[in-house]
Amino acid sequence: MKKEPHRNGHAVQKAEPKLWQLRLYIAGKTPKSVTAFENLKRICEEHLAGEYEIEVVDLIENPRLAQDDQIVAIPTLVRKLPEPIRKIIGDLSDTERTLVGLQLRSSTK
Amino acid sequence: MxxxxxxxxxxxxxxxxxxxxxxxxxxxxxxxxxxxxxxxxxxxxxxxxxxxxxxxxxxxxxxxxxxxxxxxxxxxxxxxxxxxxxxxxxxxxxxxxxxxxxxxxxxxxxxIEETGEYxxxxxxxxxxxxxxxxxxxxxxxxxxxxxxxxxxxxxxxxxxxxxxxxxxxxxxxxxxxxxxxxxxxxxxxxxxxxxxxxxxxxxxxxxxxxxxxxxxxxxxxxxxxxxxxxxxxxxxxxxxxFPITSLQLQHKASAERISTGVPALDAMLGGQGVYRGSSVLLSGTAGVGKTSLACHAANACCQRGERCLYIAFEESEAQLLRNMRSIGLDLEPWVKKGLLRFQVARPTMNGLEMHLASIHKQVEAFQPQLVIVDPITSFVSSGTAPEASSMMMRLVDYLKSREITALLTNLSHAGTVLEQSEVEISSLIDTWLLLRDIELNGERNRGLYILKSRGMPHSNQIREFLLTDQGVQLTEVYLGPEGVLTGSARLAQEAKEKATAVERSLEIERKRGELERRQQALEAQIAVLQLQFQTDKEEMERDITCEQAYLEKLEQGRHDMARSRKSDSNGHIVTPKKARK
Known part of the structure; x- marks a missing residue:
């Protein structure tokens, strides 16, 4: 786990891409999505500071986009990079599970 | 209102x-x-x-x-x-x-990982x-x-x-x-x-x-x-x-009659054949000619310019055509004209529903006026008997509702009661023809009779059913004291009757001669009597003339006498007086 922020992960270390591309799907500014975004921000700052990018997709504005990432539940966090794609649904209030979901921590721990 | x-x-x-x-x-x-x-x-x-x-x-x-x-x-x-x-x-x-x-x-x-509310x-x-x-x-x-x-x-x-x-x-x-x-x-x-x-x-x-x-x-x-x-x-x-049965019994009933393709059979059915849109069942044991009879009906249908759908489960189209040619029935032109269509399938190829559906489909597409199913008993082999009977009921109902005449053949197994159809649809059938074989004197012949025919007078007599090279023919059977005579027994009986007939005609001839002779004899006798009578008559007349001549002479004599006595009275007036005197 890297604590130092690395904006350009590729440049620093070849083997381990540092850039985390995260996409959060929401449907309007509901309390759940607001909570989810806040939780995500907090977790990223704690664990991936400087290495991540969050894109928020509001499906009410762009319903078409739901198809690409197979979104059913809202909110859904999609880890686009690093691969493989992982999805975490829910408001991310359970930090432990979110970390497991992002594979920042193994589930056996 | x-x-x-x-x-x-x-x-x-x-x-x-x-x-x-x-x-x-x-x-x-x-x-x-x-x-x-x-x-x-x-x-x-x-x-x-x-x-x-x-x-x-x-x-x-x-x-x-x-x-x-x-x-x-x-x-x-x-x-x-x-x-x-x-x-x-x-x-x-x-x-x-x-x-x-x-x-x-x-x-x-x-x-997917689930975390919290979503x-x-x-x-x-x-x-x-x-x-x-x-x-x-x-x-x-x-x-x-x-x-x-x-x-x-x-x-x-x-x-x-x-x-x-x-x-x-x-x-x-x-x-x-x-x-x-x-x-x-x-x-x-x-x-x-x-x-x-x-x-x-x-x-x-x-x-x-x-x-x-x-x-x-x-x-x-x-x-x-x-x-x-x-x-x-x-x-x-x-x-x-598929609805199991159409819930209503509201088929239109046509009064039109159509030929079965066998004139003698039409004659048995009140002289006009079966009703259009009715259901006809042909049942009989193996090899009694059900298919041949069905093919005649198909032929008649095509001759009327109508379409016929033939659903065969036992023979292929080519085989059917060939076999029918052997009894002088060429169906091929109808096939070529598009009036006759065969649907040939093994009964076990599909389930009953599939069969029914494919029949439905064919009927919808082809719009036939006559549908022949040969034989319906095959359905039993692709389902249970109650299923087959419910399916037949639906089929008959369906065809009736579209005013399509249905001709179904039913293979009865030897030993079963003939008056019972395998799939128990007898109550749905309007005209039921029974073909049976008659065993006599070591040979097997075919007989046909009408078990029932709703709404028309029909013959109750058994007919012998012949498959000739001119097609199906029905002849009268001999009902003798020994029972029904068919085949060679019938022929023997026919020969016997012919001999008797010849004998009879000779007898008549003889009797006629005798009558003539008798008449001649009688006439001769009459001639003799007449001759005798003539002679007698002549003799009598001669006698009468003699007597008259005598009387005249007597009168003349009296007259002369009176004149000579100068009597002024009329001779014949005085004569009685004188006679009295």
């Missing part, structure tokens, strides 16, 4: 229904699925749920111009299009024309987007329950599903939700709790290695519906559901 009388009839149609366009389904649901409400279609794996859904959308798009959305949880759009292409549905084309939208929803549990707004948005993009009126969710395996929070799912169905109703779309059948319940996850307006149960059973699909309306709120299990099938034309 008449208007008010008509009103109550249309009043019960209060629940708006969405015509599915699926053959037979609209009939048994009384007009279709509840409009603007979700319908649950449940059943085991491979029972045709997806297909029913797809056909509902395709028919809607093509027939009623109602676009539809298919939300696939199990197959991708490409897979789905491929799967239904064999049924003649071109999904890509419909998608291009904006008549159909397919969205594949895939929830992979291994990719809802299924994503699903709603996708569905809503698909509906709005094409203005869909119909929606199919296939199979919604896979969400339960993808997501672990049951309570969220359930509340979200409840919301989904409410939302669908609000949207005013007619929806089909498919669900897998569970153990002891209609669906594995109890979806029937949420979808309560209409529930259809599909079933796929295999009996005796032959599968039959069945559909049952478990419930249909606010509408009357058939409660039976209705057989249905999936073939190259999609789903077809």
């Amino acid at each position: 008449t208007k008010t009388a008509m009103k109550p009839k249309s009043a019960p149609v209060s629940l708006p229904k969405c015509t599915t366009g699926i053959q037979g389904l609209d009939e048994i649901t009384g007009g279709g699925l509840p409009k603007g409400r979700p319908t649950l279609v449940c059943g085991g794996a491979g029972c045709g749920k997806t297909l029913l859904g797809i056909e509902f959308l395709v028919r809607g798009a093509v027939l009623f111009d109602e676009p539809g959305v298919f939300l696939a949880f199990e197959e991708t759009a490409e897979e789905l299009a491929q799967n239904v292409r064999s049924l003649g549905f071109d999904l890509e084309d419909l998608i291009e024309k904006k008549k159909l939208a397919v969205d594949y929803i895939h929830v992979e549990r291994s990719e 809802d299924l707004e994503g699903l709603f948005i996708r569905l809503g987007h698909a509906i709005d993009s094409i203005g869909a009126k119909r929606v199919v969710l296939d199979t919604l329950e896979t969400l339960f395996s993808g997501l672990s929070n049951d309570s969220i799912l359930r509340s979200e599903l409840r919301r989904l169905f409410r939302w669908l109703k609000q949207k005013g779309v007619t929806a089909i939700i498919t669900a897998e059948k569970g153990n002891g319940s209609l669906t594995r996850h109890g979806l029937e709790e949420y979808v309560s307006d209409c529930v259809l149960l599909l079933d796929h059973r295999v009996e005796g290695q032959i599968s039959t699909r069945r559909l049952r309306i478990v419930k249909y709120r606010g509408s009357s519906h058939g409660t039976n299990e209705f057989p249905f099938l999936i073939d190259e034309g999609g789903v077809s559901v």
